[in-house]
Amino acid sequence: MVDAHYAEEQTNEVEILQSIYPTELEILHSEVPQKFTISIDIEDDDEIRPCNLLLTVEYTETYPDSLPLFEISLTPNTLPPPTDIEAELSDKDLCDLTDRLRELGEECLGMAMVFSMSTGLKEAATQRLVEKTAELIRVKEAKIQKEIEADQAKFIGTQVTRASFLEWKAKFDLETKDHLSRLAGEAGEERARRAVSGGKKDEDKRLTGRQLFEQDRSLAQSDSTFIADGDVAVDASLFVQEDDGLSSDAGSDE
Template identity: 35%
Template sequence: MGREEQREEREVLESIFPDEINYISDTEFRISVTLDLPPDADAPDDDEDEGEAPIIILTVRYPDDYPEAAPDLDLSPPPNAPPHKYFNVAADKDALLQSLESTVEENMGMAMVFSIVSALKENAEQMIIDRRAEVAKKREEEALAAEREENKKFHGTPVTRETFLKWRDEFFREMQEAKEREEEERLAELKKAKGPKEAPKLTGRQLWERGLVGKVVEEDEDDEPMDKTAAGVEALKV
């Protein structure tokens, strides 16, 4: 019963995957599963290419009582497979095999390899799409964080009683310093405008008393010199 169902399933799989299926024996074969991925709409223009669409090699081994028993499954990459930015068969193998368990359980007693291939392809593609979304979300969060930092330059510190008192004290201090500087500059300008202080002028008497001249004519109270003729007349009267 099991062998006949296995043969019939292999014939169906050959018609569906003529170029993808590769027989190892009557009970073991491999199917190449190529993922179909939509373009990454959220990727920036300068982002590096994520790589070619990944290919998964699904190895199926029939137990004697298949499909009453689950097939043995294994996953591997093709030889010399190019790396992909969001997917790695070796690293994602366990998660993908675990995701196929529900498909196997739902199809027990029936030919299930086609359903397994479909589920594998869908789960792997969704894994890549989810990782793209995570990267896009992180990129958006980083952009928003950078924007918030930039906006801080245009927003003042929130005013509280403490910040206001601190600002007031600083303002008054700066005003006092500015006033003192202005006063110093004003005094410096006045001193510069007056120039050096001139010595007071001496009268003729003061010059004679100090021995600065040999003989001077007596000056009146207004420091005006007396007329020489008038001085001679006064001398005759005496």
């Protein structure tokens, strides 16, 4: 049973709240101790994403000398999904807002406090959204700046310092020395090979067609496989003999 003094104070506060929130307040339990909700709109001011909070309040038997029971929740909306720079209140945010309202209520003990709690909730929620939105914008801008710097770095060569130049020159000189040493070694091997072969090139030691012919008479016989019907076979040895005879005759004339 609620004391008459507390019942009167609670009833008077509900009447005042109904005049302040004619459409936002809804009575859930009209008997003392009363229970009701207040809809709190966080409006879009081009800086934050709009949302709607619902503050549910239930008086205790000794309110306002004790805190009322209350709960904060987000009401569903039909807005499109948020962009990457539109912040929303999370469950953690709601817990933090609840703690903030509890502190505010304790400061107002002994007085009607629901109006102060509802206005405090709107201010704190708006501030949280502003801070979260600013952080999202900062992160996006930092990402864009990083991408710009990465693109610009593609067109900027590595800065040359005295130390980096000396390091490059030492490496270049070493590679050049190794290359020249390799060329000198290859040239020495070539000279040695030519000295062993009597100074003649490989192509100079190739056999002539006649020498091949004289060393392997089967080359002439192998051509017989290409003789068609009716062709006359030629004995290559006759040409060798005749050639020998011509050579001998030429010698005798001299």
